[in-house]
Amino acid sequence: MTQAKLIDGNAFSAGLRDEITARVHEIRDGHRITPGLAVVLVGEDPASQVYVRNKNKRAAECGMTSFEHILPADTPERHLLTLIEGLNDDPMVHGILVQLPLPRHIDSQKVIEAIRPDKDVDGFHPWNVGKLAAGGVGLIPCTPLGSMMMLRDHLGSLAGMKAIVVGRSNIVGKPMAHLLIRENCTVTVAHSQTRDLPGEVRAADIVIAAVGKPEMIKGDWIKPGATVIDVGINRVAAEGGKTRLVGDVDFAGAVQVAGAITPVPGGVGPMTIACLLRNTLTAAARLHRLDIPEAHPWN
Numbered sequence: 001m002t003q004a005k006l007i008d009g010n011a012f013s014a015g016l017r018d019e020i021t022a023r024v025h026e027i028r029d030g031h032r033i034t035p036g037l038a039v040v041l042v043g044e045d046p047a048s049q050v051y052v053r054n055k056n057k058r059a060a061e062c063g064m065t066s067f068e069h070i071l072p073a074d075t076p077e078r079h080l081l082t083l084i085e086g087l088n089d090d091p092m093v094h095g096i097l098v099q100l101p102l103p104r105h106i107d108s109q110k111v112i113e114a115i116r117p118d119k120d121v122d123g124f125h126p127w128n129v130g131k132l133a134a135g136g137v138g139l140i141p142c143t144p145l146g147s148m149m150m151l152r153d154h155l156g157s158l159a160g161m162k163a164i165v166v167g168r169s170n171i172v173g174k175p176m177a178h179l180l181i182r183e184n185c186t187v188t189v190a191h192s193q194t195r196d197l198p199g200e201v202r203a204a205d206i207v208i209a210a211v212g213k214p215e216m217i218k219g220d221w222i223k224p225g226a227t228v229i230d231v232g233i234n235r236v237a238a239e240g241g242k243t244r245l246v247g248d249v250d251f252a253g254a255v256q257v258a259g260a261i262t263p264v265p266g267g268v269g270p271m272t273i274a275c276l277l278r279n280t281l282t283a284a285a286r287l288h289r290l291d292i293p294e295a296h297p298w299n
């Protein structure tokens with residue numbers, strides 16, 4: 001039996017970061033502007049620490065300035081809001097990102113809404129959410145943006161295709177659905193109350209799995225030849241007391257049926273960070289009204 005093509009997020013993200021690096025050097029040399037990314041982490045969540053370290057490392061590799069703010073887990077919400085106010089006003093900072101999840105005593109939505117929308121490189125501020133929903137120009141959340149780049153690269157036009165997004169989070173599910181509508185797909189958003197989820201998935205040419213449940217979407221739910229983008233990153237127990245990463249899709253089953261599939265790790269995850277850098281470059285260019293081409297335009 002033929003196996004699905006693997007969509008390699010590590011390779012795609014490396015190519016995108018090369019393009020971003022070239023653009024960053026252009027504006028540093030031509031305009032004396034260095035894009036700056038501020039990354040804020042509250043607490044000691046080990047996975048978040050890794051993501052924040054990688055974001056800063058990748059930003060520096062692309063020639064950007066990265067500003068790291070690591071705050072203790074018991075930081076009062078007011079202190080975090082004051083830090084954001086300072087970053088909003090700092091001309092060296094073009095992109096602001098607060099790593100999620102935040103400790104429970106902090107209201108994440110309040111924090112997101114405190115970030116200047118034109119520096120909101122996560123694309124989570126209601127202004128950017130509204131721009132995406134209404135078809136305007138804002139900043140697009142990184143994971144959906146990276147997923148869409150890989151889809152367009154693999155499939156070309158998506159017009160007329162049936163897509164299902166399994167999961168309705170503000171970070172991935174909802175923005176992904178809007179992007180797919182923009183690309184003229186017929187979109188179903190499935191969630192915990194969906195009746196006959198296997199049947200809904202079987203009807204789809206494109207499956208976006210963003211439900212946060214390890215290997216929940218089975219191989220025999222996938223339509224033969226469909227393109228599967230697995231957004232899940234779940235750490236599960238493995239042999240010898242170790243852990244391993246799996247997605248939301250049963251990869252071993254799906255790879256036998258799908259036309260193409262993103263692996264976990266090495267699929268959507270690396271694209272999330274590359275798209276954060278792309279958004280930071282976009283924010284810097286817009287804030288300084290620079291007329292530079294976008295890295296890897298996809299629409």
Ligand SMILES: Nc1nc2c(c(=O)[nH]1)N[C@@H](CN(C=O)c1ccc(C(=O)N[C@@H](CCC(=O)O)C(=O)O)cc1)CN2
Nearest residue numbers: 051098099100101122142265266267268269270272273
């Ligand atoms: N403010 C934000 N918080 C969070 C976001 C986000 O986009 N903005 N997304 C996730 C975490 N995340 C980025 O922050 C992220 C997750 C995973 C990866 C990644 O490269 N994963 C690797 C595997 C890494 C590992 O071994 O654990 C892969 O899939 O190959 C990058 C970024 C929640 N919070």
